[in-house]
Structure formats: C-alpha cells, structure tokens
Amino acid sequence: MIFYQLIGRIPFFILYGISSFVQFLLYFVFSYRKKVIVSNLKNSFPTLDAKEIDQLCYQFYGYMADLLVEFFKGSTMSKEEILKRVTIVNPEVIQNYIDKNIPVLIVAGHQGNWEWVIHRLALTNNINDVVYQKLNNPTFNEFSKKVRSRFGNIFLIEKRESIFLTKERKEIVRTICLAGDQAPQKPESAYWTNFLQQETAFFTGMERFAREYKYPVVFCELIRVKRGFYQMTYKSIAEAPYDELEKGEIIKQFAIHLEKSIQKYPEQYLWSHRRWKLKKPELISIKWN
Secondary structure, three states: OHHHHHHHHHHHHHHHHHHHHHHHHHHHHOOOOOOHHHHHHHHHOOOOOOHHHHHHOOOOHHHHHHHHHHHOOOOOOOHHHHHHHEEEEEOOOHHHHHHHHOOOEEEEOOEEHHHHHHHHOOOOOEEEEEEEEOOOOOHHHHHHHHHHOOOOOOOEEEEHHHHHHHOOOOOOEEEEEEEEEOOOOOOOHHHEEEEEEEEEEEEOOOHHHHHHOOOOEEEEEEEEEEEEEEEEEEEEEEEOOOOOOOHHHHHHHHHHHHHHHHHHHHHHEEOOOOOOOOOOOOOOOOOOO
C-alpha cells in the first residue's frame, strides 16, 4: 500500500506524462483488449468508418490511462483539490430529497472518473452508500476501500451484500450510489433493452431497490470537461408511487440517458469491458420481488 500512496504523491504533470506513455504502450505495443474495444465501438457506432473507430480506440486508451493515474492521485488529493476538479452542476436535485428526509438512489454508468466522484460525494456532507464490486487482488481491494472512504460520509457495500444492507439501512436518510450498466451473470433473469444499437442485459437491482423502498431515482452523468477536471449533472428519472409504472421502465430510462451521454462523449466509456458477451435467451424470468 505504501507503494500505491507514493504514486499518489507524484505531481499531476508527471503523472499525465506517464499516462501518455501508457496510452502509447496500450495501443501500439500491447494492443490491450483491442479486439473487444474495436468490436464494441463498431457495433455501437455502425455509421463510423474504420479510421474514426481507430481514432476513438486510441482516445479511449488515453482516457483509461488517465483514470489509472488519477485513481492513485486520489489517495493524496486534498478536499480543496477535489472540489476544484469535480464540479456538481445541480446539487439541489439531490439535496431537495435529502432535506425532505427522503433517501435517493443515484445511478451512473462507467464514464467520467467514478473514483473521484466518490470523493466529491463525501464532501457534500450527506451520507452516501456506495455499492462496489470486490476486486480479485486482496491488497488492491483493501487499498481501494481505504481510498474511497478517506473523506468519511461513505459507507461501502459489496455488491453481494447490497440486498441485505440496503434493507438494514432503509431508514437512514442517504444516497445509494451504484453503477447501473454492469453486465449480469444470468441473462435469463436480466432486463433486456436496446442500448447502443444492441440487445443489452441490465441488472434489475436498481429498479427492485427503487420499487421496494419507494426511492426516487436520479441519473448522474459523469463527464470529463478537460484533462483532470470532471463534471456531474443530475437528472431525476423516476419517483414513487411506482404502482402504475411498467416494470423495467426505470432501467429503460437509465439506459436512454446513459446512451445519449455516451453518444456525446464516446471516448469516455468503458469500452474494454465485454459488455455484450451475453445473448438474449428465449425465456426470461425476471423476479421483481
């Protein structure tokens, strides 16, 4: 962990120099998951030609390399630095719910810098439950947890514990933050909708939480406005009562908003993930209760 923290003490201009070199290596030397990235881009943007796809691929490598060095930098950044580099455009969307003692579900995609966003949420002084996926490397997983909770006001919930802990903490006025675009493991119990020109499976957890606890759902767009500077914009996409709302509509609205954002900022999405490895089955048995 000491080594990771030492990386975080390197000045930004040196870190971004390292990042640019890593971008070169990923693209020209290692071709890291290049087939997956190019395939995802081609299928998501069928009107782009080979040159445009290749350019997006190279830009994505740069974005991914920046995320890596910025994660380590996040272990040493001051509160003032976070506030300067991560701006919330309309914090009142969330605060209006919190001030009325209403917990709110914040859903986002894998875009922008979600690690720095956790720090920025901590500095709102609200309680924030953050659902995360446990990392395979135990040492790096512990370091990640330490970094994410360094400013307080962050309660980390491992994904497999989210159902139990959400129920246990249901009376606490807080935000519940999760990435809504991860690929589920069981295609037959997922919600399927058209996303970026493809039949795509989504976890139903987001909608199940909202319906069971009558939480309002807010989409958070995470965008890099320039290198090292990010912007969060909230958009309310659903509010209780949900009795007459068609099942799956909350997930569908999330997918629509995320897709529009990705189309505007295509290089800022996690294209290296095998997001579309699942095929839609003939029989689907979603359990909403």
